Amino acid sequence: MSGSWISEELRRLVTSRASGLCEYCLLHETDSAYGFHVDHVIAEKHDGPTDDHNLCLCCPPCNRAKGSDISTLVNGKMVRLFNPRIDIWAEHFALDGIVIRAKSLSAAGTLKLLRINDGPRLQLRQLLVDSGRFPSQAALARLAKL
Ligand SMILES: [Zn+2]
Numbered sequence: 801m802s803g804s805w806i807s808e809e810l811r812r813l814v815t816s817r818a819s820g821l822c823e824y825c826l827l828h829e830t831d832s833a834y835g836f837h838v839d840h841v842i843a844e845k846h847d848g849p850t851d852d853h854n855l856c857l858c859c860p861p862c863n864r865a866k867g868s869d870i871s872t873l874v875n876g877k878m879v880r881l882f883n884p885r886i887d888i889w890a891e892h893f894a895l896d897g898i899v900i901r902a903k904s905l906s907a908a909g910t911l912k913l914l915r916i917n918d919g920p921r922l923q924l925r926q927l928l929v930d931s932g933r934f935p936s937q938a939a940l941a942r943l944a945k946l
Contacts, residue, residue, distance in 0.1 A: 828934075
């Protein structure tokens with residue numbers, strides 16, 4: 801969530817760099833009923849700057865669940881959330897059918913906090929799989945990038 805104004809140029813850069821994907825759950829913006837958000841990976845309240853090194857493309861459900869959080873607890877241990885600007889998706893997550901699995905503690909915390917595998921999110925992914933839209937070409941490229 802942001803209080804700072806994000807220029808159209810910056811918004812275009814973030815969207816194009818993400819290939820239109822939510823950088824957490826890999827949903828493509830064209831498969832969402834709602835426009836995606838440009839999210840501060842490190843929220844402004846934690847001194848995260850409004851520049852391309854700290855912004856990511858994020859679907860509304862991931863963004864709402866993440867809020868300004870930058871860490872969470874996994875089995876009682878504090879872990880930082882997955883950071884799309886410094887972490888590689890396929891190193892932290894794996895796609896198992898419609899379920900996104902964690903390969904790291906950061907990923908486990910991110911999946912939990914952002915509710916990436918909650919029922920409605922799985923139902924949408926299943927609908928998209930059934931219509932041949934998930935994983936999208938852009939998501940397949942992200943899955944292959946280690
Ligand atoms: Zn998402």
